[in-house]
Amino acid sequence: xxxxxxxxxMTVSQxxxxxxxxxxxxxxxxxxxxxxAAATPMGNxxxxxxxxxxxxxxxxxxxxxxxxxxxxxxDIRFLKPLYAxxxxxxxxxxxxxxxxxxxxxxxxxxxxxxxSGHVRLARTK
Amino acid sequence: MxxxxxxxxxxxxxxxxxxxEPVDAGLIATWDSLFxxxxxxxxxxxxxxxxxxxxxxxxxxVTPRPPGNIHARQLMTIENLPQAGDSVHxxxxxxxxxxxxxxxxxxxxxxxYDANQRPLYVGRMSLIWxx
Numbered sequence: 001x002x003x004x005x006x007x008x009x010m011t012v013s014q015x016x017x018x019x020x021x022x023x024x025x026x027x028x029x030x031x032x033x034x035x036x037a038a039a040t041p042m043g044n045x046x047x048x049x050x051x052x053x054x055x056x057x058x059x060x061x062x063x064x065x066x067x068x069x070x071x072x073x074x075d076i077r078f079l080k081p082l083y084a085x086x087x088x089x090x091x092x093x094x095x096x097x098x099x100x101x102x103x104x105x106x107x108x109x110x111x112x113x114x115x116s117g118h119v120r121l122a123r124t125k
Numbered sequence: 126m127x128x129x130x131x132x133x134x135x136x137x138x139x140x141x142x143x144x145x146e147p148v149d150a151g152l153i154a155t156w157d158s159l160f161x162x163x164x165x166x167x168x169x170x171x172x173x174x175x176x177x178x179x180x181x182x183x184x185x186x187v188t189p190r191p192p193g194n195i196h197a198r199q200l201m202t203i204e205n206l207p208q209a210g211d212s213v214h215x216x217x218x219x220x221x222x223x224x225x226x227x228x229x230x231x232x233x234x235x236x237x238y239d240a241n242q243r244p245l246y247v248g249r250m251s252l253i254w255x256x
Binding site for chain 2: 023028049053060067
């Protein structure tokens with residue numbers, strides 16, 4: 001039984017955010033327009049929440065047999081924004097009450113949770 | 126010009142529209158340029174592309190949107206992963222709306238199928254709608 005997911009980290013630049021905007025077609029100025037974002041309560045551009053989510057997929061893919069990602073349930077909350085230039089780490093730990101479920105998270109360099117939730121792998125052995 | 130979709134525009138239980146597009150080489154190359162192209166990460170890429178396709182369908186169909194919406198929560202069920210070249214058909218509907226602590230919460234569901242009607246994903250987004 002695997003207890004912890006292999007952690008995956010990334011420093012997310014404004015260029016990365018712009019590329020993710022192309023991938024999702026999401027050009028919300030809060031993500032891609034520093035001047036617009038500076039005038040909002042955020043104060044600076046932030047990454048799309050689903051950009052960070054890809055690191056959880058990578059953590060799962062690097063931990064388990066590849067076929068396990070064919071069938072899963074994810075439930076996560078976006079707790080705090082990731083500002084351009086920030087470094088994040090994805091990881092997770094098996095839920096002691098459910099062997100198929102992993103509590104997953106994205107944390108920043110200070111250890112604050114930006115994303116938190118769980119993934120249930122339907123075919124975990 | 127079409128009026129911006131406000132919170133009052135949405136009715137739970139109604140279909141909002143659908144969108145179809147392939148998992149093409151451009152999307153795959155873009156994902157790889159961000160997250161790498163290692164063999165080990167290929168399942169992560171396919172899962173990540175499900176989310177990207179969900180967002181693309183939402184943004185194509187639910188438009189024009191007010192600026193400043195916030196993505197608060199995401200549920201995603203993966204039933205099968207799309208392969209390169211697959212055409213993915215996504216349907217979007219509003220499943221719930223409510224005002225909590227003065228914020229306008231909107232729950233939208235995007236369901237994706239391949240060309241053979243094989244289910245791929247069901248994504249549920251909770252959004253805090255700006256207007």
